[in-house]
Amino acid sequence: MHTILTVFKKELIDTLRDRRTLISAIIMPTILLPLMLYGFTKMSNSIMKKETEKKLKVAMLDAPQTFIEALDTARYEVISGMDIESGRDAILSDSIDAMVSFLDGYINSINTGSTGKVNMWYKSTNLKVKDRLSTVIDDYEQNILDNRIADMDLTKDAINPIELYQYDIAPKKEQLGKLAGGILPYLFIIFCFTGCMYPGLDLITGEKERGTIETLLTVPASRFKILMGKVLTIAVVGLAAAVMTILGLVAALKLLPDIPAHLLETISNIIQFKYVMMLFVMIIPLSFFFAGMISAMVVRAKSFKEAQSILTPISFVIIMPALIGMMPGIELTWTTAAIPILNIALATKEIVAGTINMGHYCFIVATLILLAIVAVFISYKQFSKEGMVLK
Amino acid sequence: MIQVQNIQKTYNLSKQQKKELQTQASSINAVNNVTFECQPGRVFSLLGPNGAGKTTTLRMMSTILKPTSGDIIIAGESVVNNPQKVRSKIGFLTGSTNLYDRLSPGEVVDYFGQLHRMDKNTLSQRKDQLFTQLGIHDFSKKRIGQMSTGMKQKVSIARSMIHDPEVVIFDEPTSGLDVITANSIIELIKDCKESNKTVIFSSHIMSEVDLLCDDLAIISKGDLVYNNKMENFRTEYAGTSLTEAFIEIVNNHQDQLV
Numbered sequence: 001m002h003t004i005l006t007v008f009k010k011e012l013i014d015t016l017r018d019r020r021t022l023i024s025a026i027i028m029p030t031i032l033l034p035l036m037l038y039g040f041t042k043m044s045n046s047i048m049k050k051e052t053e054k055k056l057k058v059a060m061l062d063a064p065q066t067f068i069e070a071l072d073t074a075r076y077e078v079i080s081g082m083d084i085e086s087g088r089d090a091i092l093s094d095s096i097d098a099m100v101s102f103l104d105g106y107i108n109s110i111n112t113g114s115t116g117k118v119n120m121w122y123k124s125t126n127l128k129v130k131d132r133l134s135t136v137i138d139d140y141e142q143n144i145l146d147n148r149i150a151d152m153d154l155t156k157d158a159i160n161p162i163e164l165y166q167y168d169i170a171p172k173k174e175q176l177g178k179l180a181g182g183i184l185p186y187l188f189i190i191f192c193f194t195g196c197m198y199p200g201l202d203l204i205t206g207e208k209e210r211g212t213i214e215t216l217l218t219v220p221a222s223r224f225k226i227l228m229g230k231v232l233t234i235a236v237v238g239l240a241a242a243v244m245t246i247l248g249l250v251a252a253l254k255l256l257p258d259i260p261a262h263l264l265e266t267i268s269n270i271i272q273f274k275y276v277m278m279l280f281v282m283i284i285p286l287s288f289f290f291a292g293m294i295s296a297m298v299v300r301a302k303s304f305k306e307a308q309s310i311l312t313p314i315s316f317v318i319i320m321p322a323l324i325g326m327m328p329g330i331e332l333t334w335t336t337a338a339i340p341i342l343n344i345a346l347a348t349k350e351i352v353a354g355t356i357n358m359g360h361y362c363f364i365v366a367t368l369i370l371l372a373i374v375a376v377f378i379s380y381k382q383f384s385k386e387g388m389v390l391k
Numbered sequence: 392m393i394q395v396q397n398i399q400k401t402y403n404l405s406k407q408q409k410k411e412l413q414t415q416a417s418s419i420n421a422v423n424n425v426t427f428e429c430q431p432g433r434v435f436s437l438l439g440p441n442g443a444g445k446t447t448t449l450r451m452m453s454t455i456l457k458p459t460s461g462d463i464i465i466a467g468e469s470v471v472n473n474p475q476k477v478r479s480k481i482g483f484l485t486g487s488t489n490l491y492d493r494l495s496p497g498e499v500v501d502y503f504g505q506l507h508r509m510d511k512n513t514l515s516q517r518k519d520q521l522f523t524q525l526g527i528h529d530f531s532k533k534r535i536g537q538m539s540t541g542m543k544q545k546v547s548i549a550r551s552m553i554h555d556p557e558v559v560i561f562d563e564p565t566s567g568l569d570v571i572t573a574n575s576i577i578e579l580i581k582d583c584k585e586s587n588k589t590v591i592f593s594s595h596i597m598s599e600v601d602l603l604c605d606d607l608a609i610i611s612k613g614d615l616v617y618n619n620k621m622e623n624f625r626t627e628y629a630g631t632s633l634t635e636a637f638i639e640i641v642n643n644h645q646d647q648l649v
Contacts, residue, residue, distance in 0.1 A: 218453045386455075
């Protein structure tokens with residue numbers, strides 16, 4: 001144990017002085033990710049607000065006076081004197097936002113109780129234009145409908161025979177777990193992997209490339225213990241990256257603008273010791289699995305660049321099951337619980353939702369421990385080969 | 392004492408390697424039935440052209456590589472049967488200064504001392520002694536990545552000698568160093584000899600060999616082609632420089648192979 005801890009202590013100091021590892025394992029998940037999330041939400045809210053409040057320039061073709069009068073002049077500017085061609089060109093060049101054309105016979109159709117036809121042109125790339133104008137037209141239509149109902153001596157209830165009341169009794173925690181619970185494992189699995197990747201490259205291939213491995217192999221310590229010290233360091237950095245991701249996300253959610261109070265309460269409800277520990281217990285073997293797998297793969301590489309080219313496609317293989325775990329309809333079963341990465345993604349969703357089946361959970365943890373042992377054993381076998389360790 | 396007993400190192404060749412070496416053979420002997428002895432208090436020089444098998448032999452002595460057959464007994468321990476005990480008795484230094492750039496000399500030497508299971512006080516005293524002797528104190532807290540090649544080589548020496556090994560293995564220790572740093576290595580080899588350590592070193596610099604060497608062996612294409620005391624060598628090749636004699640021996644062997 002002395003040798004393992006000595007190697008671990010040295011490698012940890014060495015790793016924490018490496019800028020790439022610090023950025024990928026600590027700074028990205030704790031600072032940049034929350035900042036990006038905060039910045040994106042703030043910017044998106046600001047853009048939406050601006051688009052909602054912006055005064056829209058709308059070309060009107062043959063519009064009835066009642067419709068023009070119904071428009072709020074503070075929010076809409078009516079442009080007249082255009083035809084369809086010039087209106088379309090004006091929309092494409094962004095000199096107006098939309099065009100509404102009431103077709104021939106519109107007023108006659110409305111007056112005779114039939115359907116009047118209206119065309120609307122807009123660019124879907126201009127946010128909110130379609131929604132805002134549709135709302136105006138819907139309100140106008142509702143007004144015509146109310147008048148028709150009144151003319152026919154009917155009540156509104158007569159044309160609405162059923163009034164449906166819906167009650168969603170799923171707890172807020174479960175709703176949040178199913179909706180947002182998928183993104184959490186996706187992020188911490190990626191950060192755990194990248195957190196393991198840089199120390200893995202540096203401590204295994206880097207040591208081989210620099211030639212420091214030769215002198216290290218002349219100390220009275222077994223290769224197994226030297227490797228264990230390295231794997232422990234890689235796993236601890238990966239674990240730290242995953243934990244930092246979770247903490248960073250929680251911090252970001254608490255700081256996000258315009259988050260409803262009930263949602264904040266739900267988030268606080270999720271961050272309970274029991275649930276955090278359940279996540280932690282899964283992430284520990286996951287980090288060792290990544291550390292063992294990365295060590296086994298990069299030990300073959302002769303240079304840092306070669307090792308990077310080996311690991312880059314692997315990161316896509318890791319992302320795929322995490323992405324599948326985000327899909328709706330993919331549930332945690334005994335089958336999915338046996339699929340690495342997917343199982344941790346689905347279990348996290350269930351833990352966040354508070355609906356985890358403890359049998360599934362224990363099976364997943366056992367599977368992850370087994371995988372970690374196999375990965376570390378394979379990396380030891382590789383590390384024991386002369387040809388693998390020396391340049 | 393080092394007893395090299397009929398060691399052989401065979402490498403299996405991949406398809407790519409066969410193509411590069413233009414051979415149909417499935418394996419290649421890097422070292423072929425080599426036997427020699429190095430005595431305590433004497434400096435043994437292992438010479439040979441590039442690719443002759445010197446580094447492979449030294450790597451087998453330092454337990455980095457395992458001999459395919461034969462054995463090496465170092466200070467009474469077998470590299471085949473008891474490599475860990477051998478490692479506690481050897482110091483290994485190569486010409487390429489292989490160190491950790493983000494650590495300081497103090498941290499590197501502490502790391503290797505701890506891996507050699509030295510107790511805290513002994514490690515501290517020995518480190519202080521080596522740092523004084525090599526003049527490392529002035530830059531002992533600086534990161535290795537910011538140091539000159541000479542400074543790095545001094546740290547490499549301290550790292551290799553921290554556990555006061557009985558046997559010291561130097562693989563081209565002065566390669567690429569300036570005269571002053573190379574001289575510090577030569578002084579270290581002399582010190583090791585005076586303190587009755589067994590020293591083996593490989594080099595391409597014949598003046599160093601002439602200056603330090605008590606026993607001499609020459610390897611060519613994996614075969615041991617010369618092994619004798621330096622005084623006998625000088626008598627045998629009187630009037631010929633070491634370089635000329637070395638070239639003659641190697642050429643004769645290669646002619647025989649052809």
